[in-house]
Amino acid sequence: MSxxxxxxxxxxxxxxxxxxxxxxxxxxxAENRKHLLRxxxxxxxxxxxxxxVNRLRFLIQSLQDLDTNLRKLNSRLYILKGNPVxxxxxxxxxxxxxxxxxxxxxxxxxxxxxxxxxxxxxxKDVFIIKRVQHTVYDVYSVLKKNNGAVPLTYQKFMSLVxxxxxxxxxxxxxxxxxxCKPTDEDLDAYDVPxxxxxxxxxxLTPCKYPGGExxxxxxxxxxxxxxxxxxxxxxPNTSPNSIEPSTTVLSPYLSHGCLSPKLFYHxxxxxxxxxxxxxxxxxxxxxxxxxxxxxxxxxxxxxxDKMVGNPICMQIPWVKKExxxxxxxxxxxxxxxxxxxxRQLKQEGxxxxxxxxxxxxxxxxxxxxxxxxxxxxxxxxxxxxYDWSLNAGNWMWLSASAFFYxxxxxxxxxxxxxxxxxxxxxIRKYVPxxxxxxxxxxxxxxxxxxxxxxxxGCIIGEGYPHRIVDHEKIHKENMQKMSSAYRMNKEKKAMxxxxx
DNA sequence: AATCAGGTTGGAAAC
DNA sequence: AGTTTCCAACCTGAT
Numbered sequence: 001m002s003x004x005x006x007x008x009x010x011x012x013x014x015x016x017x018x019x020x021x022x023x024x025x026x027x028x029x030a031e032n033r034k035h036l037l038r039x040x041x042x043x044x045x046x047x048x049x050x051x052x053v054n055r056l057r058f059l060i061q062s063l064q065d066l067d068t069n070l071r072k073l074n075s076r077l078y079i080l081k082g083n084p085v086x087x088x089x090x091x092x093x094x095x096x097x098x099x100x101x102x103x104x105x106x107x108x109x110x111x112x113x114x115x116x117x118x119x120x121x122x123x124k125d126v127f128i129i130k131r132v133q134h135t136v137y138d139v140y141s142v143l144k145k146n147n148g149a150v151p152l153t154y155q156k157f158m159s160l161v162x163x164x165x166x167x168x169x170x171x172x173x174x175x176x177x178x179x180c181k182p183t184d185e186d187l188d189a190y191d192v193p194x195x196x197x198x199x200x201x202x203x204l205t206p207c208k209y210p211g212g213e214x215x216x217x218x219x220x221x222x223x224x225x226x227x228x229x230x231x232x233x234x235x236p237n238t239s240p241n242s243i244e245p246s247t248t249v250l251s252p253y254l255s256h257g258c259l260s261p262k263l264f265y266h267x268x269x270x271x272x273x274x275x276x277x278x279x280x281x282x283x284x285x286x287x288x289x290x291x292x293x294x295x296x297x298x299x300x301x302x303x304x305d306k307m308v309g310n311p312i313c314m315q316i317p318w319v320k321k322e323x324x325x326x327x328x329x330x331x332x333x334x335x336x337x338x339x340x341x342x343r344q345l346k347q348e349g350x351x352x353x354x355x356x357x358x359x360x361x362x363x364x365x366x367x368x369x370x371x372x373x374x375x376x377x378x379x380x381x382x383x384x385x386y387d388w389s390l391n392a393g394n395w396m397w398l399s400a401s402a403f404f405y406x407x408x409x410x411x412x413x414x415x416x417x418x419x420x421x422x423x424x425x426x427i428r429k430y431v432p433x434x435x436x437x438x439x440x441x442x443x444x445x446x447x448x449x450x451x452x453x454x455x456x457g458c459i460i461g462e463g464y465p466h467r468i469v470d471h472e473k474i475h476k477e478n479m480q481k482m483s484s485a486y487r488m489n490k491e492k493k494a495m496x497x498x499x500x
Numbered sequence: 501a502a503t504c505a506g507g508t509t510g511g512a513a514a515c
Numbered sequence: 516a517g518t519t520t521c522c523a524a525c526c527t528g529a530t
Contacts, residue, residue: 151527152527153506153527154508155527156527156528234508234509235508236509238509280508281508286508287508290508314525314526353509354509357510361510400525402526403507404507404525404526405525405526405527406510406523406524406525406526407525408521408523408525409510410511411510411511415510415511415512416510479522479523483523483524483525486524490525
């Protein structure tokens with residue numbers, strides 16, 4: 001048992017020191033009560049089987065950086081290995097915990113854990129403080145402002161937050177307290193694990209986006225220094241298939257909470273101030289607002305990450321074809337642009353937003369007619385910036401299940417990529433077996449005559465797969481299916497109305 | 501209740 | 516080369 005009672009800050013998706021009001025509250029409380037501050041992170045020992053290796057690497061790096069930064073405050077990170085619902089009550093006793101702070105999260109898995117812990121905390125007289133710091137706005141007050149209804153268009157959402165003042169992002173990097181200093185016990189037991197404890201590092205691809213708050217701030221400042229670039233930013237004009245990212249890649253840092261969305265917000269305001277600049281929805285600020293939009297929708301909608309039982313989701317009779325899902329996930333559809341994107345995703349953990357559009361449309365309403373939920377599961381594994389509400393929301397958008405309904409707007413796996421990469425350099429990088437194909441056939445290698453396939457050193461059907469479907473034919477059939485699915489949904493709605 | 505405008509970023513054909 | 520129109524007719528939100 002600890003000699004001194006403790007105050008806990010429970011880190012979850014807020015892996016940072018800056019603009020962490022809940023952590024600041026914990027430090028203050030430790031001072032006032034003369035208790036010991038114990039910043040914790042609860043790590044699932046089975047995490048390797050739950051998320052992809054790139055995401056795991058990003059998480060471990062973020063935890064290591066967090067520990068380093070906490071040590072600058074005289075504190076440290078305590079890693080607890082296990083299930084929070086079982087572990088926390090034990091530590092409440094062992095450490096004599098009287099006070100716990102944490103941030104507001106909306107991922108149902110996190111919320112479930114939190115509710116169970118809250119219940120036990122009440123029995124054990126542990127006082128809990130939660131702070132909104134994962135979004136710019138408090139999504140629940142936005143929902144309240146809309147009379148509890150979910151804003152289903154971006155414009156509607158923007159009109160709701162238009163007059164809300166955003167408080168400044170607090171810097172606590174200078175707050176050093178004596179009560180932060182760990183004093184007792186077997187401290188090594190709580191060290192941040194090394195990545196090699198989970199995976200053989202020789203199997204990993206090179207790390208393009210290292211995790212952690214330090215890296216997040218560096219990346220933020222790098223981009224914000226380019227004022228002209230920030231002010232001219234228009235998302236639709238950025239390229240999904242440039243070799244180096246055409247956008248900021250701040251998303252993984254936002255999703256893990258290495259970067260405060262409020263800090264990003266104010267830095268953007270600062271960069272735009274006094275300058276002519278682009279506006280939402282296409283501006284960089286607009287991108288941050290999309291995140292807020294989906295968070296609000298996710299918080300206000302039952303079963304947001306599912307089709308069945310989700311009141312805003314179109315019910316569509318998708319077909320779960322395992323061989324389609326596998327080919328898509330592995331980048332073996334026979335459509336080089338689609339495959340390049342999926343392989344970049346698997347290797348690097350990040351792909352451009354429009355590249356996500358391409359592959360999401362292809363898997364669902366465009367070509368393969370597989371449920372968006374299947375795609376969302378694979379993105380959850382691979383994306384460094386995986387985020388519960390953004391993932392479900394965007395998948396519904398692209399599959400024309402919610403928010404977006406013009407299902408005849410189908411991305412062509414042949415034409416779309418050509419707009420920004422005529423030569424197919426992106427394909428040549430990520431689908432190297434096609435590297436030597438002439439530009440005329442790089443997006444459609446099946447059209448190359450056998451002699452050219454031979455010269456290029458890759459026969460279609462041998463070194464690279466045949467097309468999984470005929471896009472030209474199937475996307476038109478799928479449009480018909482969408483049309484009848486919509487009709488069914490409409491009839492069901494009308495029926496419900498007439499009953500009530 | 502009924503109608504209307506508008507919707508982050510498609511593609512192909514016709515001008 | 517850049518703009519307009521069709522595809523088929525969706526949805527939400529405002530009036």
